[in-house]
Amino acid sequence: MGLALLVGISATFREPDHLTRITQKNRPGGDMQWCFSQVKGAIDDDVAEADIISTVEFNHTGELLATGDKGGRVVIFQQEVEIKSRFVSQNKNLPQFRSEYNVYSTFQSHEPEFDYLKSLEIEEKINKIRWLPQKNAAQFLLSTNDKTIKLWKISERDKRPEGYNLKEEDGRYRDPNTITSLRCLKVAFLLQVPVLIPMDLMVEASPRRVFSNAHTYHINSVSVNSDNETYLSADDLRINLWNLEITDRSFSVPIGDQNRNSCDIFSCCITPCCWRSLTARSSDIVDIKPANMEELTEVITAAEFHPHQCNTFVYSSSKGTIRLCDMRVSALCDKHSKLFEEPENPSNRSFFSEIISSISDVKFSHNGRYIMTRDYLSVKIWDLNMENRPVETYQVHEYLRSKLCSLYENDCIFDKFECCWNGNDSVVMTGSYNNFFRIFERGQRRDATLEASRENSKPLQVLKPRKVCTGGKRKKDEISVDSLDFNKKILHTAWHPQDNIIAVATTNNLYIFQDKVN
């Protein structure tokens, strides 16, 4: 009796909302076991420069995953959930969910430009992608290179109209005078209303807005406000506030306005659909450019809006400070509301202290109570209510502290690593060298070093934690600091907003890992 009946049913469909709740939303970091899921990108070691991934971002539901590369392209992957049911001997139905991300849309976001005035190339590399919350059937994202931000609309088309009778049999358009309506019945035929018939799904990306000429320096961040009406863009010395919507009327910018620099006149927002350029002022909300550039000692490195408070944003600096600003206080947020800074540990002082204190990424927690910052050697978590020191500090690769001189020489010390929170703010992740990435479980005070590599890329293979040997006898499976490959750096990582699915970008490959229980 009971012949084991193995029936494999697999269905692939777009994941409905309720399925996302099944996973570990309620488990705080838990006992995560990361498994390889997918890898995207070229296999060969010869990396084409245009393929270098420069940004990774999940959308707000996690269904879409966008990457930008050095060649100015955006590739969007869409999650499809596969359900496998197996009936084993006791007829136990064990559904297993496995998400797969497949290419959804690819488009060229930015092209290389040449600034003839300064004889300088403007790279097409995508610095950041940020998704807008979905309001209708279409998806919107902001993508930016060093100088220009674009709002892209990604829409699906699965029907097309057929049945137009505007043309004669020979292909010429009918004379409109011969087309009439039912009422008239003058001539032979009536104008036919076309019908929509199904077609293969087509995903189209079209630029809806182009925000240009607002940044003199290199854009490092964009952040959408929680009001979904505005967003900020930050370069080395200034932060601009933009309106996502534009009105039909253009308005002039006073030329003699002392409070606005003259480049405002040229900041424009172009709508390609109607090919009209409107001089919309992007207001400077932060400007740290000194009157005398010789006095410049600090630049803005990252900026982000608070996830809930639409008037609050933070920006980090190259000196390791974070400033929280409230736009209600004044139009130009020269005075910060809060300044987060940790006094330097004198025993760690070296020639490289300032360089390694430069913050490369700043991220609010999803609940808006904490800020996470990434500097060269560590990840720090700050409580918004405590400015004088972080509440948690995690060492990413402390073994590099004694190697700073050579990392300075080969320029690695200037690498900018990003960091990210998991969905419930209990775990944080950041990248390192040798294609290692680090996961820190806050509550459990546990951390892991994992590696994204082709060798560990068998389907559902569990990632083994890696360990770097800092001295003494090197154990088996450990890797010594000298053997680390500093050309293999993981700068960009992203965490699914709800599930334990992470996207990790090596130089030109995108790895997707899932928690085993997923």
Place this chain on the structure above:
Amino acid sequence: MGAFHHSQPSLECLQPASPASPSPPPSWKFGVSCLWSMLGRGVKRKWSSLEVPEAEQLPNTTAMEDKRPGAALEESEEDRGDRRSRTNAGHVEQRQLVLSLCLEKLQQYQAGVELSLRRSVLLINTLRQIQEEMRSDGTDVRLGGVSPDAHLLRDDFRDDESVTCPGCTEGDTENLSPPPSPEPTDTVPTDLQKPPPNAIGHTFSDAGSAMGYLSDLALDDIFEDIDTSMYETSELPSAWAAGSLWPVSVSFWPDDDVKLCSSVGSLQSCLLDLNELDHIMEILVKS
């Protein structure tokens, strides 16, 4: 050639992802590409000696205790013994290395690509820190009272108020060049830093438009008492006599006294040595 030579390639001077540095100048009058290489490009020194100051500052670091044979980081017994006594010297040596690297990086550029302001600001701040330290140590007479970095950001090409064409900033770039200047006895004469005039002129005019905010440095007051006539060539534009970054990059060669001699007499003997060296090089090359 990197400044550090290790048996394992990983921490060697990797090809930086950022703008490529100008290659070492071809041999010139004194024919000393090897001397150029001494300046921070090719010197072989023990990894440990450079990392010593950091290790001293961090008593907890275990990186220095690597005892595996064949490891590039391994210290010999004697080195470890000497380590403490060499702390100050090691620190000074590292400081000089960082300083020269700093200046080298500040002069790196890639034609047609805008420099990263963040990187430049960090480099300049590091430079300032080193200068401050040297000033407070009283070690370097030359840099006393001079802040070359103050001018580095002045001519920010990206100043949005002014609309300047590349041609207009060319004037400034003429001053960006190595002037001939004497060096202490056992340091490399600045003149050796001078690549062939055409190359450097062209290089800097490109650099000027690309670098934007790097401009002339008023270091001439340091060198005013120095007779540079003996190796000034007619090919050099007179503007090159103005100060520049170059002497700063070469002057801090390890010297126990750290006394920088500026007399012409010692310079002459130095040049004679170099002439001999050049002669030797020619022989070696021909053989």
